Amino acid sequence: MKLLRHGSRGQERPGALDRDGQIRDLSLLVPDFTPDWMSPEKLAALAAIDLKRMPLVAAGTRLGAPVAGIRQFVAIGLNYRKHAEEAGLEIPKEPVVFTKALTSIGGPNDDIAMPIGSVAMDWEIELGFVIGSTARQVPVGQALQHVAGYCVANDVSERDWQIKRNGQWGKGKSFDGFGPIGPWLLTADELPDPQTLPLELKVNGMVRQSSSTADQIFPVAEVVSYLSQFMTLLPGDLVITGTPAGVGQGMKPPCFLNRGDVMELSAGPLGTQRQRVI
Ligand code: ZN
Numbered sequence: 001m002k003l004l005r006h007g008s009r010g011q012e013r014p015g016a017l018d019r020d021g022q023i024r025d026l027s028l029l030v031p032d033f034t035p036d037w038m039s040p041e042k043l044a045a046l047a048a049i050d051l052k053r054m055p056l057v058a059a060g061t062r063l064g065a066p067v068a069g070i071r072q073f074v075a076i077g078l079n080y081r082k083h084a085e086e087a088g089l090e091i092p093k094e095p096v097v098f099t100k101a102l103t104s105i106g107g108p109n110d111d112i113a114m115p116i117g118s119v120a121m122d123w124e125i126e127l128g129f130v131i132g133s134t135a136r137q138v139p140v141g142q143a144l145q146h147v148a149g150y151c152v153a154n155d156v157s158e159r160d161w162q163i164k165r166n167g168q169w170g171k172g173k174s175f176d177g178f179g180p181i182g183p184w185l186l187t188a189d190e191l192p193d194p195q196t197l198p199l200e201l202k203v204n205g206m207v208r209q210s211s212s213t214a215d216q217i218f219p220v221a222e223v224v225s226y227l228s229q230f231m232t233l234l235p236g237d238l239v240i241t242g243t244p245a246g247v248g249q250g251m252k253p254p255c256f257l258n259r260g261d262v263m264e265l266s267a268g269p270l271g272t273q274r275q276r277v278i
Pocket residue numbers: 075076077124126155242243
């Protein structure tokens with residue numbers, strides 16, 4: 001199932017994409033896709049809905065992030081060999097973990113304001129996933145049972161703030177709008193193997209990143225298991241799993257975003273995003 005949230009910012013309602021690619025409103029049945037709706041039981045109940053009987057939502061309606069009330073936004077760094085190389089950093093022996101501010105979360109096609117003082121705004125397409133059931137010290141073999149579904153994410157980054165302003169990466173990753181999520185959450189039952197997804201990101205029509213989640217150093221199951229050794233993952237938690245090579249910082253010379261630039265992201269069955277820098 002492709003779960004989404006439609007409507008203006010802060011007023012989003014739950015919905016789903018039907019087999020014809022049309023948005024159906026589910027707000028008569030579900031208050032919102034809050035963390036409790038990510039449980040296996042609730043997802044099974046949602047899957048039983050006959051979407052054809054639900055009201056149609058007008059094409060072109062804004063989409064928000066597909067999950068509401070996210071409590072943790074965790075990110076993995078340097079999870080593709082070539083990206084670690086282009087960043088001039090060692091290939092990690094264990095996953096690099098950082099967090100993004102929850103206030104960075106945005107809709108998949110929202111404009112992104114370049115922060116005042118930003119000189120090195122960059123793009124990062126990533127596979128994201130949402131936790132469905134509490135995960136605490138889970139083995140790799142059981143890890144995917146805790147994933148509710150998958151989504152596209154853009155880990156927008158201000159490289160000077162990330163790297164040159166001392167301390168941790170979070171400063172460069174957390175500005176408002178720096179975490180577009182969606183367009184939908186593809187429930188895990190429809191993606192038994194998350195390591196086969198194509199990832200492509202274009203800037204102003206030029207392909208900058210083109211890869212596959214098959215190239216991840218630490219696949220999703222290992223990421224879930226690893227994180228759960230250090231923290232309890234809660235239903236609704238959002239995790240993004242690192243970006244492949246092709247970011248602006250890795251170009252020679254580096255190339256960063258300007259106002260007016262357009263990023264277009266696609267990841268097969270996870271859908272597409274489009275953001276304009278303003
Ligand atoms: Zn990233």
